Amino acid sequence: MAIRANPQLIEELEIYGAEDVSKCYHCGNCSAVCPFSREPFLFPRKSMRYLQMGLEEKLKGNLDPWLCYYCGECSDECPRDAEPGETMMSLRRWLTSQYDFTGISKIFYRSWKIEIAAILLVAALTGLGFWRFGNSVGSLGVYDGPGAFFPSSAIHKFDWALGFLLGGLLLFNCARMWWFSIGRDPGIRIPVSAYVRRFFLLPFHFFSQDRYRQCGKKRPWAIHLVLMLSYLTMLVLIMFFLHLVQSGPGIDWRVHAFGYLATAGLLGTTAFALYGRIRKTETHYKHSHESDWIFLILLAYVSGTGIVQHVLHRAGLDTAANMTYLAHMMGVVPMLGLEVPFSKWAHLAYRPLAMYFSALQEEAIEVRRRTSEETAPLRAA
């Protein structure tokens, strides 16, 4: 069945940052230089082609963009400045919006103004909510213990509730990703045993970023790994050890040592990325979508306010610490609530999932090849 060419898709993808894809004339340099490009995942050229012809459904089920870590060598080698690396990046944004069933992601990627307005709205609601809640259970002058403005037990519950909500949303989007890339294709038959056997890929790639390490350039991987591990450390501290983190005014090195490391990691890598994007120091920093700036600025803001409130509390300035905490929460809630399921942060789930799914796809292709080989002589006879 022939697929209808659609010239409008390329126009749509422009909003997601793929501005140069029409320049590509398929010399194949990008795929030749890419260390990851191999059968059956021949990117970036194949994705460029699908996009040029507007094969929307093919692209929706295409895992290639997630298998690319944007080392930028393809864009450097492109004789036509078609920016294959940035096209893959744009496709990741577009795929995020396709996986998201609520449609919010699409709205955010298409309009940074709406995204910022939503962030401000959630921030304002968060501020208002916590202000009223804090005043009802405690006093602004108390940081820790009984009568605290932000009692750690309540915050802990709130964190878990938020975590479940976001996790649920993300899980649903992940299921859609599975459906687009594997589920709906009757040609892909994957035995349950393969799902089980390959499952280790998920945590492995999540924690190690091992594929990123295999790119020609190592520094971006190292920076990304530090950022990711710092973020994870912070997540673990907050989800499981919040009462210790929030205690004081003394320093509890069992948790705070990790907290300091993670904060340094977050601030350092964010500053590096911001500097890189402003000065366009590397190929993958040359093009910045609005969503990239929002992500980095939120991260820097949250890390900054987090460490400031911690310092203020140690300095005995509990009122100021609580005010900063409020400001911190006004960053955290929109950052997690909007960015994780609907924007750039979703990639922390999609990337390892893509490694998992692509391994399954490969296995399915292998099974198909084997069965056709086995049945061929029978058919011939």
Next chain:
Amino acid sequence: MGECRIGVYICNCGTNIAKVVDCDAVARAAQALSGVVVARSYKYTCSTPGQETIVKDIRELGLDRVVVAACSPRMHEPTFRRALQTAGINPYFLEMANIREQCSWVHSDPRAATEKAVDLMRAAVRRVVWHEPLEKRYVDMCHTTLVLGGGIAGLTAALELAEADKPVVLVEKQDHLGGNVARVDLTAPYLDSARDMLRDRVEQVRKHPMIQVLLESELEALEGYVGNFKAHIRTKEGPFDTPAGAVVVCTGYQEFDASRIEHYGYGRLPNVITSFELEQMLRQGRVLTREGKPPRCVALIHCVGSRSPEYHPYCSRVCCMTALKYGHEIKSNLPRCYVYDLYIDMHAFGKGCEDFYRRTSEMKTMFLMYEKGDLPRIEPAGDGDGCGMLIRIHEKLSGEEIEVPADLVVLMVGMEPREDAARVARLVNISQDKDGWFIESHPKLDPVATTTEGIFIAGACQAPKGIPGSVAQAQAASARILAKLAHEKIEVDAVFAEVNDDLCSGCRICNELCPYTAIEYDTARKRSHVISAMCKACGCCVAACPSGAIKGRHFTDRQITAQIEGVLEWASSQG
């Protein structure tokens, strides 16, 4: 004639000859032949020192015949003839033995090749003894040039010559000047108006006192030879005769008949049109479907009739850039219209073209590649398809079956030789290649001359080409003609056939046979006569004459027999 003093020079041609033929052995064999005064083997005989050796030997040893055993005479015969002339002897006292193309390049056994080289050398030595001194001849040159065709090439050639104060007769079949360029809107890659370009030229040609324009006219016959042609032209007022010194053929091309590719539906599907029909719409500034609506999507199909084993195997050169140009023009006429470009390969050679291709890509023309033997298929669309037609294409870059919606399909028809090209070729005595294009004298070094002296070709009648190529060829042809006209007389080769009046019986067998129509029959005297300026010394008449009345100068029976004897001498000595 045993008193000849012969010098024999065996060229090694670097290693081209020497790697198979033992050149020193050939020289030693030459030395032993009667009449040979000196025989030398040398690395490059055609080099300056090589030629100087010959000149020195002629002067110091009193040589009166020279044999060079080297490459084909096509390559260096003129070079060595000049050397003989420099040394003060008649240049036709030279004979070449081809021991490269006819020996070292085609043989691998050194012993046998050396023997053959000796045979060839010996044949040349035997022949050269019988060479006669020949003198070049000169004939008067008429200054008028006949230009056939009033397209961009013909207009240019006429103007160039007229500007040099040489009279021109311009013959155009149609009722207006401009040819195929007059049917074009803008030109690629700079999007200049073809009309503006042409208008100026046509004006100048029409007003020029040195140019006589004959519209709705055709060449009926051409007689004579270089410098002295006589053209019979049919005009709408009646027959018109003019003398001409040279002819520039600029008869151009015709477009491929798109209805020949049946499944493209040209003539059957109303909105399948040719590139020239789109040009017409663009010139009128309105691109519309047959239903009078602006198309939402236009598909351009490249290589219609070109690069195909069934139709024309060659590339028509201009259609790729023309299609890109349509991309620009359609988008500027209808900004919301989508353009699809279905191509085999994008040929974007030439100045500004690659850049133009890039700019068209940036305008989001969708390029889809198809395989040479797997042409796209056009079908009328159904009601729910939202477009007039659907084109199915096996897209080569993705390997996918793609369906392209189109309200208007433009077939980029290629160029083919005009229907009457064969007639024109016969009239002016030039040849056509297997595709029907006129053949140039040398594809690289002499692209506007033909094998008939005084007949030049320019523009798309020679091969598909665009405006710059046509203009350049027209200017080149004019320059070649002006160079000839700079001399009052033109040189005619001394080698030609001669009829001995006493022996000629007037049977006229040779008249019909001559491929260059160089033989005239004098009805009063009942004798045939060779027009030496037109004769190419092919020898057909010499061989055919039942009375033995025709002699080929430089190819006399005695010379040929001596040559044959020379070859066979070794064989006969072996018994």
